[in-house]
Amino acid sequence: MARPVVGLICDRRRIDDEDVHLVLEQYITTVRDGAGALPLLIPVLDTPLDADDIFASVDGLLFTGSPSNVEPLHYGGPPAREPKNEDKYRDRLTLNLIRAAIEAMVPSFCICRGLQELNVALGGTLYQQVQEVPGRMDHREDPKMPEEVQWGPSHDVTVTKGGMLDGLLETKTFAVNSLHGQGIDRLAPPLREEAHAPDGQIEAVSLKNPQGFLLAVQWHPEWRWAEDAVSRKLWQHFAETLR
Ligand SMILES: N[C@@H](CCC(=O)NCCCC(=O)O)C(=O)O
Numbered sequence: 001m002a003r004p005v006v007g008l009i010c011d012r013r014r015i016d017d018e019d020v021h022l023v024l025e026q027y028i029t030t031v032r033d034g035a036g037a038l039p040l041l042i043p044v045l046d047t048p049l050d051a052d053d054i055f056a057s058v059d060g061l062l063f064t065g066s067p068s069n070v071e072p073l074h075y076g077g078p079p080a081r082e083p084k085n086e087d088k089y090r091d092r093l094t095l096n097l098i099r100a101a102i103e104a105m106v107p108s109f110c111i112c113r114g115l116q117e118l119n120v121a122l123g124g125t126l127y128q129q130v131q132e133v134p135g136r137m138d139h140r141e142d143p144k145m146p147e148e149v150q151w152g153p154s155h156d157v158t159v160t161k162g163g164m165l166d167g168l169l170e171t172k173t174f175a176v177n178s179l180h181g182q183g184i185d186r187l188a189p190p191l192r193e194e195a196h197a198p199d200g201q202i203e204a205v206s207l208k209n210p211q212g213f214l215l216a217v218q219w220h221p222e223w224r225w226a227e228d229a230v231s232r233k234l235w236q237h238f239a240e241t242l243r
Helices: 025-033 051-055 088-103 113-121 164-168 229-242
Strands: 005-009 011-015 018-022 038-042 060-063 108-111 155-159 173-176 191-196 202-207 214-217
Touching: 005 025, 005 088, 011 088, 025 038, 051 088, 060 088, 060 113, 060 229, 088 108, 088 113, 108 113, 113 202, 113 214, 155 202, 164 191, 164 202, 164 229, 191 214, 214 229
Parallel strands: 005 038, 005 060, 060 108, 108 214
Antiparallel strands: 011 018, 155 173, 155 191, 191 202, 202 214
16 A cells, blocks of 8 residues: 655755755654655745645645744744844745645644744744743753754653643653744644643644644654654654544
């Protein structure tokens, strides 16, 4: 039987004066092994690919993480302090694609930047520097540390009662990694909180009125997914919605 196909959103970066479309390999191998699907990379072109064309070729979508930030103009925020750290072509594709995927009930899993895109696409706002918000922790990785530490467990999250994760996971508090400087400020009206960090930062969301599968997490369940019971469950559940 043919494997289901999952479309992974690429980043668009300028490398050696060329436009390059790329995805970290860990997302690709996790889609293959954790969700049992065929990974299909979705490039971020000047004129975005048509959502219906994409939906005709995939059984689900993965909105990947990225070092780039959603441009604040999309949520009425002040100009970014680091305007170079943007991917305006990705914004142009994903903000519309997420809304279209919800409408078309295409199963979608959103990770890190993907969660932030979902919140902005549905009318929410972002903190541009979570660590500067009074009472919030620093959710960024330490780039001076070895990769294992940067991507290793960083803080707990607690699952919110009555949501998708509450129904899915036996463990209600568990450790996650944390590699983000931005985060949800105002939650988009159609979304509900699924989990939060000890400082109150929203760490996972889903639709209040679910239509198909839509889950977004601020952490990275693709990192060493096979070694972590919660990550295994999330990928398995995503896989089940693809068929
Ligand atoms: N830039 C945003 C989003 C953070 C994010 O997605 N990090 C993932 C980095 C690794 C990768 O390339 O997937 C923020 O800082 O909040």
